[in-house]
Amino acid sequence: MPKNSLKYAILLVLLGVVAYNSVYFKKLDEVKAAAGPNANQTFDAAAYASTFWSSKLLPAAPGATDLNTLITLLKTDKEKAFATYSHALGIGNIRYFLVKAEGKITAVGDNDVTVTLSSGESIKLATEYIFGNAARDASGLIRITEFDNTMDLNNVSSELNSIIRTKVVPDLKASAKPGSQLNFVGAIELNREHLHLENLEVIPIVVEQRAEGMGQRALEVN
Structure with a gap:
């Protein structure tokens, strides 16, 4: 061979x-x-969001960061504010905060309710455009390792936003009147690199409103 x-x-x-x-x-x-x-098994985003809402997010609401304190710190020491109080599942400049405050309603619009805080700062509670990841990420109670893919993660955001649209926003819009006092807990999204504090928008999670001379009414507590 x-x-x-x-x-x-x-x-x-x-x-x-x-x-x-x-x-x-x-x-x-x-x-x-x-x-x-x-x-x-197919991931059930609606079930996950419902459980997270009732067993984790709402119980965490009383421990939210005071919004007046946060705004002051953002103006004086931005890096400390983000490092101490913000959360996010991914890397980058977009971060989320779980905040609480009280104030007086000064205007009711088609897309939001304007509230003047006790510090004199003016913010807006969103009532129309409820989207994004603020409600999901602001508390820092969700871990990315819980999910097999980004689609499941994004679906959780959508379901949480749906809960806010159906449980929180309708009562807020129906009861909001200029001059009324309210307490609220909500989620905000801020860009660490391009920080803008004017027209600050809050996604409402818990709202307690009272008219002048009347008792407080909880618009979303469960």
Whole structure:
């Protein structure tokens, strides 16, 4: 046999051995068992959001950062404010804060309710455009490792925003009147690199409103 033919034959044999040892088969039941009992289950974003809302986010509301204190610190020491009070699941300049404050309603618009805080700062409670990740990320109570993919993560944001639109906003819009006092807890989104504190918008999570001379009414507590 020519030397070249012998060389090629040996090479083919070696490749065959390598290929044989590189391929193996497992029973389908073994693969499913290794993947775990929830491998074939579809993530239920609505159920997750509902549980998170009632068992984590609302209980965390009383411990939210005072918005007046936060605004003052953002003006004097931005880096400390972000490092101490902000949260986010990803890296970057977009960060979220869970805040609380009290103030007086000064205007009611189609898209928001303007509130003057006790410090004199003016903010807006959103009533129309409830979107983004503020409600999901502001508390810092969700971990990215809980999710298999970004779609599930984004769906949780959508479901939380839906809860706010259906549970919080309708009563706020129906009851908001200029001159009324209210307490609120909400979520805000700020850009650390391009910080703008004018026209600050808050996504409402808990709102307690009272008219002058009347008792306080909780618009969203459950």
